[in-house]
């Protein structure tokens with residue numbers, strides 16, 4: 490599919506807009522209050538208690554569990570989480586597989602919240618988070634056994650720079666796994682969506698553009714799955730649960746609406762509409778850094 494390239498934006502200006510879209514200074518407090526309202530004791534939390542709120546991507550925790558299997562996570566791995574958000578996926582890799590995970594994220598409120606939540610669930614020794622950009626990683630070459638990125642590429646215009654930078658910090662033959670919403674058909678996306686208020690910070694690309702950037706950077710794409718049906722099924726399950734709660738007059742204090750703020754319902758509706766219309770789809774790509782490239 491050929492589309493005109495988007496206009497180039499100054500990276501720093503885009504970074505500020507992206508971080509501004511996500512930031513919420515009272516986030517940790519809001520999550521702890523919601524947990525308390527949902528009947529959880531904030532002083533005795535487990536990683537599983539956080540699942541409704543800390544997986545900021547389509548498919549939620551079930552998607553992360555299937556993604557971890559596709560990556561082949563093992564206890565001896567040190568993984569980089571690119572755009573770690575408030576840390577849900579990293580805590581799954583640490584608590585279920587024993588991996589060490591370092592997350593980086595552009596949004597300082599998220600880095601702070603991720604660090605605080607990891608300490609609360611007793612994972613502070615296995616996971617750590619830093620404020621950084623995916624296209625300028627603060628790590629030495631070959632620092633990680635693997636890297637992954639969940640629903641972050643939609644905010645990154647320069648996919649080539651992203652892939653080069655991830656390749657640089659991976660050891661030879663290290664895995665790089667991507668789970669992003671990608672453009673799969675013609676048509677407009679309605680805004681706002683969970684990752685952007687307007688088109689100014691939305692850089693959807695089609696799977697071919699990802700593959701080209703990956704191969705040029707020195708990766709082999711070894712697996713690819715379109716997760717549309719899986720995610721639409723998850724959406725239906727959530728809608729059924731919510732309808733049941735509504736029927737019983739129950740409120741849902743805990744959920745990613747806390748991260749999406751006041752227009753959460755509109756953002757969710759727009760992303761579901763775009764997936765159902767075939768304009769975008771959640772796509773998983775599993776890649777290996779070429780052993781031979783410098």
Ligand SMILES: C[S@@+](CC[C@H](N)C(=O)[O-])C[C@H]1O[C@@H](n2cnc3c(N)ncnc32)[C@H](O)[C@@H]1O
Nearest residue numbers: 544545546572573574594595596622623639644
């Ligand atoms: C939709 S959230 C996904 C968070 C997390 N990966 C998850 O699945 O729960 C997108 C995240 O990407 C981060 N992000 C966007 N652009 C980034 C960049 N250039 N470098 C680092 N993080 C970025 C945002 O701050 C936000 O936390």
